[in-house]
Amino acid sequence: xxxxxxxxxxxxxxxxxxxxxxxxxxxxxxxxxxxxxxxxxxxxxxxxxxxxxxxxxxxxxxxxxxxxxxxxxxxxxxxxxxxxxxxxxxxxxxxxxxxxxxxxxxxxxxxxxxxxxxxxxxxxxxxxxxxxxxxxxxxxxxxxxxxxxxxxxxxxxxxxxxxxxxxxxxxxxxxxxxxxxxxxxxxxxxxxxxxxxxxxxxxxxxxxxxxxxxxxxxxxxxxxxxxxxxxxxxxxxxxxxxxxxxxxxxxxxxxxxxxxxxxxxxxxxxxxxxxxxxxxxxxxxxxxxxxxxxxxxxxxxxxxxxxxxxxxxxxxxxxxxxxxxxxxxxxxxxxxxxxxxx
Amino acid sequence: xxxxxxxxxxxxxxxxxxxxxxxxxxxxxxxxxxxxxxxxxxxxxxxxxxxxxxxxxxxxxxxxxxxxxxxxxxxxxxxxxxxxxxxxxxxxxxxxxxxxxxxxxxxxxxxxxxxxxxxxxxxxxxxxxxxxxxxxxxxxxxxxxxxxxxxxxxxxxxxxxxxxxxxxxxxxxxxxxxxxxxxxxxxxxxxxxxxxxxxxxxxxxxxxxxxxxxxxxxxxxxxxxxxxxxxxxxxxxxxxxxxxxxxxxxxxxxxxxxxxxxxxxxxxxxxxxxxxxxxxxxxxxxx
Ligand SMILES: Nc1ncnc2c1ncn2[C@@H]1O[C@H](COP(=O)(O)OP(=O)(O)OP(=O)(O)O)[C@@H](O)[C@H]1O
Ligand SMILES: [Mg+2]
Numbered sequence: 001x002x003x004x005x006x007x008x009x010x011x012x013x014x015x016x017x018x019x020x021x022x023x024x025x026x027x028x029x030x031x032x033x034x035x036x037x038x039x040x041x042x043x044x045x046x047x048x049x050x051x052x053x054x055x056x057x058x059x060x061x062x063x064x065x066x067x068x069x070x071x072x073x074x075x076x077x078x079x080x081x082x083x084x085x086x087x088x089x090x091x092x093x094x095x096x097x098x099x100x101x102x103x104x105x106x107x108x109x110x111x112x113x114x115x116x117x118x119x120x121x122x123x124x125x126x127x128x129x130x131x132x133x134x135x136x137x138x139x140x141x142x143x144x145x146x147x148x149x150x151x152x153x154x155x156x157x158x159x160x161x162x163x164x165x166x167x168x169x170x171x172x173x174x175x176x177x178x179x180x181x182x183x184x185x186x187x188x189x190x191x192x193x194x195x196x197x198x199x200x201x202x203x204x205x206x207x208x209x210x211x212x213x214x215x216x217x218x219x220x221x222x223x224x225x226x227x228x229x230x231x232x233x234x235x236x237x238x239x240x241x242x243x244x245x246x247x248x249x250x251x252x253x254x255x256x257x258x259x260x261x262x263x264x265x266x267x268x269x270x271x272x273x274x275x276x277x278x279x280x281x282x283x284x285x286x287x288x289x290x291x292x293x294x295x296x297x298x299x300x301x302x303x304x305x306x307x308x309x310x311x312x313x314x315x316x317x318x319x320x321x322x323x324x325x326x327x328x329x330x331x332x333x334x335x336x337x338x339x340x341x342x
Numbered sequence: 343x344x345x346x347x348x349x350x351x352x353x354x355x356x357x358x359x360x361x362x363x364x365x366x367x368x369x370x371x372x373x374x375x376x377x378x379x380x381x382x383x384x385x386x387x388x389x390x391x392x393x394x395x396x397x398x399x400x401x402x403x404x405x406x407x408x409x410x411x412x413x414x415x416x417x418x419x420x421x422x423x424x425x426x427x428x429x430x431x432x433x434x435x436x437x438x439x440x441x442x443x444x445x446x447x448x449x450x451x452x453x454x455x456x457x458x459x460x461x462x463x464x465x466x467x468x469x470x471x472x473x474x475x476x477x478x479x480x481x482x483x484x485x486x487x488x489x490x491x492x493x494x495x496x497x498x499x500x501x502x503x504x505x506x507x508x509x510x511x512x513x514x515x516x517x518x519x520x521x522x523x524x525x526x527x528x529x530x531x532x533x534x535x536x537x538x539x540x541x542x543x544x545x546x547x548x549x550x551x552x553x554x555x556x557x558x559x560x561x562x563x564x565x566x567x568x569x570x571x572x573x574x575x576x577x578x579x580x581x582x583x584x585x586x587x588x589x590x591x592x593x594x595x596x597x598x599x600x601x602x603x604x605x606x607x608x609x610x611x612x613x614x615x616x617x618x619x620x621x622x623x624x625x626x627x628x629x
Contacts, residue, residue, distance in 0.1 A: 133529050156535025165526035170548045170625050179544070180534035213625040226530075233534065 074148030076110070076237060076269045077130055078102035082142035083294075084125055086135070096122035097294035098142075103269055105147070110236075110269035112305070114280035115288045116330070122295030123273040127239045130271065131160050146237065156180060159230035160239040163246060166226040167214035173199060174210040176225050180233040198228040203258050220251040224258070231262060238263075238270045245275065253310035256283060260306045277330075278314050281322045282306050289330055291337055298333045301326060390415065413595035418602075421595045429584060429596075435607065437579035438569055441497070445504025446565035453512030454554055460513070461520025461550070462542050470513065477510030482571055495576040503572045508565050515557035519550035552623045559615045566608060 082099045085092050099122075103111055115123050128136035129144045132153040137144075144151045146158065154160075167176050174195045175182075181191035196206045202224040204210075214222055223243055230238060244252045256279065263270060274280050280287045281303045289298045303322055306313060313319050365371060373381070397414035399405040409417065425431040460467035485507055493499040523546055531541045573582025581600060588596035 131529075131533055133532070154529070154532035156533070158533060160530070160533040162526055162530065165524045166530070168527065168530075168545060168549070170551075170623075179531070179536075182544070183531075183534060183536040183540050215625060229534065239533075 073105040073107075074145070075102035076105045076147060077271075078143075078145040078148075079126075079129075080143040080145065082129065082139045082144060084122070084129065084136060085140040094294040095125045095136075096290075097296055099126070099295065099297055100142075101288065101297050101300070108267060110263075110267050112263060112270045112272065112283055112285045113288060114284035114286070115271060115273045115290065116275075116277060116280050116326070117290030117295065118292040118334070119275070121290045121292045123290060124241050125295070126290070127160070127241050127271055127273060130237065131158050131239050133160075156184075156233050157235055158237045158239060159233060159235035160241070161223070161226050161230050161243045163242045167217075167222050169214050172211050172213055173204070173217070173225050176214070177228045177232055179229055194232055195228075198232045199225075201262060202228040202231075203254070204228075220247050220255060223247065223255065227259065227262070231266065234266065234268070236268060238266075238268050240270065240272045242273050242275065244279070252279070253314070256306075256310040259283065260310075277323050277326050281319065281326065282310055282314055287326060289326070289333065291333065298337075299329060301329070410592065410594065413598065418595040418598045421593070421599045425584075425596060425599055429587075430579070431584065431600075431603070434579045434581050434584050435603070437577075438566075438573065438581045439607075441500045441504060441572070441580070442562070442565050442569050445501040445569070446508055446562060448501065448505045449509040449512045449565075450558060453509045454516045454558075457513040457516025458520050458547050458550060458554075459542075461517040462546050467517055474510045474514050477506070478514070480507070480510075482507060482568065486572060486575060489572075490575065500569065500572045500577070504565055504569055507568050508561060511561050511564065512558060515561065516550070516554050519553035519557065520546050522553065523549050552619070552626045555615075555619050555622070559612060559619070562611065562615070563608060566604070 079099045079101050082096065083094065084096050085094045087093060103113060115126065117123050125136045129139055130146065130151065131137070132151045132155065137151065137153070168179065171179065174192055177198055178186075178191040178195040181194060186194075196210060199206050199210055204221060204224055209217065209221065214225065217225070226243070244255050247255060260283065272280070272283055274283075283306060284303050285305055287301045287303055289301065290296065291298045304319075308316075366373065372378070393412070394415055396406045397409070397412055402409050405414075456466075456470075460470055485503060489499050489503040489506065493502045527545050527549060528541055531545045536544065569580070570582030570585065573580035574586050577583040581604060585597055585600055588594075588600070
């Protein structure tokens with residue numbers, strides 16, 4: 001897909017040293033992926049308590065001296081040396097650079113991945129690359145694969161919840177929620193039935209809210225509508241770009257609880273961008289930390305899955321341990337990166 | 343002791359009075375209904391007072407402005423029976439309105455869908471842009487003779503003149519209304535599996551419609567003004583025709599009265615359209 005975009009300045013250098021470096025990177029990636037896959041499998045087989053008992057911070061991106069993994073299902077999402085440069089010439093700006101990671105396909109269960117990083121580091125870029133939305137899509141260099149196939153554009157298999165402009169203002173709540181079904185040609189009666197089911201599931205009242213227009217709802221309620229509208233289509237991948245960013249802390253925690261409950265019966269892989277470390281640690285199975293621009297994946301950290309309501313769990317000292325740990329990790333990594341840059 | 347009890351809503355007279363004057367200068371805030379009416383009436387009243395002052399005086403020589411230039415309010419009002427009677431004002435209003443509704447209606451019927459399409463599909467917009475810019479700047483003085491040559495001298499010419507004169511404006515207003523819609527809506531629809539045509543039909547067009555409606559309410563005024571130009575030539579009825587005859591007979595009071603009636607008519611039509619607009623777009627509280 002990047003081939004059909006002529007961008008000579010972006011072509012990889014042809015000198016042997018660079019090629020060698022690239023080769024080295026590829027091997028490292030394969031090894032890392034193999035380890036990630038193996039761990040994910042082990043994790044899937046484990047009950048959650050045991051996963052929680054693991055060391056607070058587990059790095060999975062370090063290369064390991066294991067033999068390549070056996071042939072398994074392609075990862076749900078894989079980035080292969082993805083670089084995204086906006087513009088060209090002297091004004092070119094590299095938002096993410098040489099990003100490589102993969103999220104394994106765990107049968108019958110999706111992973112909840114939270115993406116953390118400083119503002120402008122390319123979190124939205126990553127999500128929009130997965131969603132296939134321009135101008136982030138297509139990547140300048142590298143490949144974005146979803147279930148082994150390169151992303152060619154947006155689709156209902158990758159639902160997305162944005163932070164702003166979330167509802168279709170000209171439609172009632174029920175029509176908003178049923179929008180995707182209407183596009184699929186589901187009949188009116190059935191799609192409204194399903195919409196009501198989901199309106200209820202996200203914690204809105206069918207009797208009170210279903211016929212309202214978005215401007216009559218609060219920000220949190222509108223975000224619930226957006227979530228219902230995405231989940232009703234049962235997407236394999238759910239992309240959420242700071243969906244709770246504009247909400248007050250207690251609404252936010254309610255939304256987190258609701259999201260956790262919904263996600264449990266969905267078997268979807270979630271990418272959840274947030275600025276809140278607490279939110280990331282609470283919601284996530286894994287936290288991806290990106291560095292400031294150009295964004296690269298600094299570290300993947302495994303965290304305990306949510307097993308209590310947000311209010312209770314986010315007060316737990318053990319939970320806070322993770323939060324502080326990640327905060328320190330981000331600071332150390334950023335500091336060492338800056339030192340390396342100079 | 344008053345301080346403790348002043349918690350009830352609206353119990354403090356001082357803050358209410360203060361906020362009343364302050365509110366008048368608040369940005370983007372609608373004044374209360376009665377104030378809006380008062381302000382609207384006072385602007386019209388001001389014009390009427392100036393008019394009355396300039397034309398006061400029992401004998402024409404004492405007036406600040408000669409009655410041949412500006413007749414007094416009374417003289418203007420006296421023209422009313424004549425206009426409604428022998429001059430057939432009602433028939434002329436009907437004739438002018440019919441032409442506007444046909445010509446401008448046709449412009450909307452064609453301009454709105456194609457304009458929206460151009461806003462959604464930019465290659466089409468690029469194709470149309472030169473024509474639209476030309477059309478918006480075409481001199482009306484040239485369009486009248488041209489349409490006379492093309493469409494003859496009867497009703498078809500008047501309707502077609504109006505259509506050609508207004509369709510470029512309708513088109514570009516519809517196009518920019520669609521362009522102004524935030525891309526997030528399109529992206530949301532795409533990630534919900536909507537096809538381009540579905541996005542146009544279910545998202546872009548309905549979201550743009552309130553703006554299109556507002557724009558066309560204003561363009562209607564343009565069309566109403568244009569039709570009178572067309573009626574200066576070869577018309578047997580119509581407000582423009584009436585104005586022209588009045589000028590030939592040097593009856594400025596007739597012209598003024600017709601202008602007042604046009605103003606009232608335009609106001610009435612605009613209010614009707616606004617009423618429809620509120621009913622059609624319940625999700626836009628701001629309209
Ligand atoms: N269309 C674009 N053209 C040029 N530069 C862009 C474009 N989109 C994003 N960028 C730049 O790319 C970088 C990454 O943007 P991105 O939106 O992915 O950041 P982010 O991590 O989501 O930030 P935030 O946390 O503030 O949302 C930013 O520095 C931004 O200025
Ligand atoms: Mg962002």
